[in-house]
Amino acid sequence: MPEDLLNSFMSGPDEKGRFGNYGGRFVSETLMPLILRLEAEYERAKTDQRFWDEMHDLWTHYVGRPSPLYHAARLTDRLGGAKIYMKRDELNHTGAHKINNVLGQILLARRMGKERIIAETGAGQHGVATATVCAKFGLKCVVYMGAHDVERQAPNVFRMRLLGAEVVPVTSGRGTLKDAMNDALRDWVTNIRDTFYCIGTVAGPHPYPAMVRDFQSIIGKEVREQMQAAEGRLPDTLIAAIGGGSNAMGLFHPFLDDKDVRIIGVEAGGKGVDDRMEHCASLTGGRPGVLHGNRTYLLQDDDGQILEGFSISAGLDYPGIGPEHAWLKDVGRAEYVSITDREALDAFQLCCEMEGIIPALEPSHALAHVMKIAPDLPSDHLICMNMCGRGDKDIFTVAKALGVEIG
Known part of the structure; x- marks a missing residue:
């Protein structure tokens, strides 16, 4: 990856993960060690030319960028x-754009020794991207998807299952993206040893908003x-x-x-x-x-x-x-x-x-x-x-x- 492209990913929020009054890290004590380890691993990866070389190679030859x-x-x-x-x-x-970010997160998961990947999805594109990259690297994939979205996004549900992912319909609330994210977070708390949570958007606790933004930039x-x-x-x-x-x-x-x-x-x-x-x-x-x-x-x-x-x-x-x-x-x-x-x-x-x-x-x-x-x-x-x-x-x-x- 060219040096100027590497440097463009170096900015971020303040040390507390805040963008002004927004962002931060409002999570249970159980999740804090995982999030802190993820933050530390990403900080190392950001300055590791080998990480970005692998990302650039995958973006070019796998994604088609x-x-x-x-x-x-x-x-x-x-x-x-x-x-x-x-x-x-x-x-x-x-x-879709989702695979830009998924590749980065799953490369981090591999660096951290995680073998089980969970994700939330609404339209299904993040779920499909996560299932795709998990299939490429031989990782277990579980995708939480609102029951309402499972019904209206049936083609993507079938694609995820073809790629080897387990799709878990979420029936709480309206059965949409918010509810899928709730259940994914519950899974992560329960399975902290081997599981990596691959968030699909610039939300969630720090470092996710900045990390996802950096990959999508x-x-x-x-x-x-x-x-x-x-x-x-x-x-x-x-x-x-x-x-x-x-x-x-x-x-x-x-x-x-x-x-x-x-x-x-x-x-x-x-x-x-x-x-x-x-x-x-x-x-x-x-x-x-x-x-x-x-x-x-x-x-x-x-x-x-x-x-x-x-x-x-x-x-x-x-x-x-x-x-x-x-x-x-x-x-x-x-x-x-x-x-x-x-x-x-x-x-x-x-x-x-x-x-x-x-x-x-x-x-x-x-x-x-x-x-x-x-x-x-x-x-x-x-x-x-x-x-x-x-x-x-x-x-x-x-x-x-x-x-x-x-x-």
Whole structure:
């Protein structure tokens, strides 16, 4: 790995794992030794050239990086205004950005001598990526997935089982990502000797938010180089969908010091951001609290009880957000907006028709916001959105929403 790429992964939160007032480590005493050991191992790995050489080799020859930066010419012409680029991370092996991070965590697990990997998943892409890398290295894999998500993401459930993973349906709560993460944490407490918890987003107790961000930052590093090659300058606006927020942080982080680059995160507005909380827009409609080991913005009632939220997208159906996103919102470096299910479905269909790309429902939210703002921007304005996942996993959900029977 080039020295400048290695150096780009060196920054992080303060010594307490906080991004301003967010982040931290709110866990049981049982988990503290595991988390401290993980933190120490990651600190060693960050400065170990052999670790990054192995990561770079796997990213190149196993994942298929760098993923292309694609000029969406027909969509640009259709919308008018800004020039639209898509970072094609859906072309990665397993069909999403998730494998960028999974490879890093499982290499750490191997360094630590762990032979059993557990993970949580919503849309199933993190579960598929974890099962894939576990199969490659011969590790036992257990994936916790909400029962509701098991039903609406059946293709990914089958893929995980084909890859040798045990998929555990979680029936508590609404049976979505929050509940899957709860059960994964319970498993980790119970099986501390041989188990490594591979978290799929920039949430959880420190060091997970910073560690996952560092692994995903390969996305933004590539965009910097690719946009310079294509246009001779940096993009004017970056846009990415946010559930927990790993694909977005991966795109955003290498640009945080570039003050002229506008950064927009797009949350799941569900049926609309209002008092009924039928959405998962925690930055738009939530307030700070503690969940899954970190302090961040959450959907919660007046008593601090976590609300369920709602989104057509399983990968965005989470009532919280990564703590670094919470900090970026408060300091004003990034903007956060919400997109409804209906708007995301419209963007899904337009992308299929105009570019021959079937997007996942997650980046369809980001594309919907591109569709809102691009027409009012000048033609020399460069927008880069992260196409973080492909949509074959979502065709049954979309068909049902559109009233189409496909068997």
